[in-house]
Amino acid sequence: MTTQTHGFQTEVQQLLQLMIHSLYSNRDIFLRELISNAADAADKLRFKALENADLYEGDGDLKVRIKADKDKGTLTISDNGIGMTESEIVEHLGTIAKSGTKAFFQSLSGDAAKDSQLIGQFGVGFYSAFIVADTVEVHSRAAGAKEGVMWRSKGEGTFETGPSDKTSRGTDIVLFLKDDDKDFLESYKLEQVIHTYSDHIGVPVELYKEGKEEGEDGGFAPVNQGTALWTKSKSEVSDEEYVSFYQHLSHDFGEPLTWSHNKVEGKHEYTSLLYIPKNAPWDLYQRERQHGLKLYVKRVFIMDDAEVFLPQYLRFVKGLVDSADLPLNVSREILQDSKLTQSMKGAISKRILSMLEKLAKDKPEDYAGFWKNFGAVLKEGPAEDFANREAIAGLLRFNSTHHDDTEHLVSLDEYLERMPEGQDKIYYVVADSFNAARFSPHLEVLRKKGFEVLLLSERIDDWMMSHLTEYKGKPFASATRGELDIEATDEEKEAEKAIEGVLAKVKDSLGDKVSEVRFTHRLTDSPACVVTDEHGMSSQMAKLLASVGQAAPEVKYIFELNPEHPVVKSLDGREGENFEDAVALLFEQALLAERGSLEDPSGFVKRLNKLMLQGL
Numbered sequence: 001m002t003t004q005t006h007g008f009q010t011e012v013q014q015l016l017q018l019m020i021h022s023l024y025s026n027r028d029i030f031l032r033e034l035i036s037n038a039a040d041a042a043d044k045l046r047f048k049a050l051e052n053a054d055l056y057e058g059d060g061d062l063k064v065r066i067k068a069d070k071d072k073g074t075l076t077i078s079d080n081g082i083g084m085t086e087s088e089i090v091e092h093l094g095t096i097a098k099s100g101t102k103a104f105f106q107s108l109s110g111d112a113a114k115d116s117q118l119i120g121q122f123g124v125g126f127y128s129a130f131i132v133a134d135t136v137e138v139h140s141r142a143a144g145a146k147e148g149v150m151w152r153s154k155g156e157g158t159f160e161t162g163p164s165d166k167t168s169r170g171t172d173i174v175l176f177l178k179d180d181d182k183d184f185l186e187s188y189k190l191e192q193v194i195h196t197y198s199d200h201i202g203v204p205v206e207l208y209k210e211g212k213e214e215g216e217d218g219g220f221a222p223v224n225q226g227t228a229l230w231t232k233s234k235s236e237v238s239d240e241e242y243v244s245f246y247q248h249l250s251h252d253f254g255e256p257l258t259w260s261h262n263k264v265e266g267k268h269e270y271t272s273l274l275y276i277p278k279n280a281p282w283d284l285y286q287r288e289r290q291h292g293l294k295l296y297v298k299r300v301f302i303m304d305d306a307e308v309f310l311p312q313y314l315r316f317v318k319g320l321v322d323s324a325d326l327p328l329n330v331s332r333e334i335l336q337d338s339k340l341t342q343s344m345k346g347a348i349s350k351r352i353l354s355m356l357e358k359l360a361k362d363k364p365e366d367y368a369g370f371w372k373n374f375g376a377v378l379k380e381g382p383a384e385d386f387a388n389r390e391a392i393a394g395l396l397r398f399n400s401t402h403h404d405d406t407e408h409l410v411s412l413d414e415y416l417e418r419m420p421e422g423q424d425k426i427y428y429v430v431a432d433s434f435n436a437a438r439f440s441p442h443l444e445v446l447r448k449k450g451f452e453v454l455l456l457s458e459r460i461d462d463w464m465m466s467h468l469t470e471y472k473g474k475p476f477a478s479a480t481r482g483e484l485d486i487e488a489t490d491e492e493k494e495a496e497k498a499i500e501g502v503l504a505k506v507k508d509s510l511g512d513k514v515s516e517v518r519f520t521h522r523l524t525d526s527p528a529c530v531v532t533d534e535h536g537m538s539s540q541m542a543k544l545l546a547s548v549g550q551a552a553p554e555v556k557y558i559f560e561l562n563p564e565h566p567v568v569k570s571l572d573g574r575e576g577e578n579f580e581d582a583v584a585l586l587f588e589q590a591l592l593a594e595r596g597s598l599e600d601p602s603g604f605v606k607r608l609n610k611l612m613l614q615g616l
């Protein structure tokens, strides 16, 4: 083997120039790239050795070793993986073997900030060594080869190759660090970076410890554990290990409620490890809060908080995904546009929902705890995740007229199970508080018929219900919106007939304040109520909009009268001011029950006092 000088492919020269300037603020990544290459070299050897175990040459204990030499100012990253032959080293470390490389370089703008982003996405690989080194020397001996090969470059257009005296299998990458980057000779710095990037990669990473006796381990001590926990099969991992891994992953001191560990094979290949925490983090409702899964690609850590794998309404989930299909240099931007990520997100969402279903079924008490902490977040689900609406609905919990207290919650399945014959809808009411919902006049007839009504009073509820149309084939029906579709009895019809003329007079009296006046059968004890149109804006939605400072159109109510109520019946005989006052009072009490407040409370009080005086 002779010593030779080679020119880098034009694109490599461009990459080197751009990268050194634009990636300096992320200089740590060189270590990730080189460790990841070393781990890949181990993986490749393992794969080849499946067919030819001789390639191990008696050394199957694959690892990565990192040694800093302060006297020489060098940092060496060594592996005993597959190694490279002379022709391989010239090809791999002299060119960029990626399709679209030319077009990529043409797309660069010359603006360092923009380009650094693009270069980061492109992937810098081995060449990132030049971010911190002014000279890089590689010594490699390929598995099965007799001779070693040397590669050396200053990263300026050319590189040299020649014989190397390396006899052991694998590759040593020797970085002659620039003066400004000598901090990478310090073990604390190395340990920190190695921990961040390779804590759970499948190959042990060892660091040379100064002053440690050079025994059998040659002075090296492990920095990472060398086994990616999620790569083990479920049966190999104990509950304690899952819990401690959760704590490591989430920085949560507590224990998770449950977890799910899955290897997916087939069209896409990935492993996911997903945890449901027991406690909500303090910033769960802060919009700018980071959330997402840790992303690994082939066991190499890529990024924290990869939010693309989790919908917002499942943002409390902690965990990781390890993909075999994504490229190592994948960026957030690429993930965002990738079909693969979208399909993984879909599958992961389903997985989490079924994990919650299982928890609800097997450990209802734990599920109740989960609901208390995260229920309000899950309620965002029907609006965000159309495809999984039914599954999400099945996980929702409600107060209902069945228990008539705030303590007991019911699921939709329980509701359906109890549904009496003749009932074909799931009735609910949304009000400002539990009691306002519970005592809402709109429920009177439903209660009388023995129909259960879900009582909702959280801010998000009205918005959530507007995204739920049915569950297991049964439509949802708001007790306060639209018609109730409950057939009137003969007596009710007669009562209506008797005071038919009243409707038009009441409408005249109220004018624009209401959109319509009609008789209703939803009331038994109350004389009147207001309802909103099936498609119109509800009181709660209007309040929600107002609370976030948005202009809400005025809610136009339909005023409904109970034809069997004596006060309503009495309208027929009233005239003039007496009639006007009675109508106004009926309307105002209906508004009070619906909204809890009036626009003109003093007018209401005056009318009420007048009525009391008459009664004295």
Ligand SMILES: Nc1ncnc2c1ncn2[C@@H]1O[C@H](COP(=O)(O)OP(=O)(O)OP(=O)(O)O)[C@@H](O)[C@H]1O
Residues within 6 Å of the ligand: 033, 037, 038, 041, 079, 081, 082, 083, 084, 092, 093, 122, 123, 124, 125, 126, 127, 171, 328, 329
């Ligand atoms: N430690 C090593 N042992 C054996 N081969 C190596 C080693 N480091 C690099 N190589 C070879 O050099 C090639 C180029 O490495 P480089 O890091 O530039 O790109 P890559 O690993 O293919 O892609 P990327 O890093 O963008 O995922 C590798 O594909 C591999 O064949």
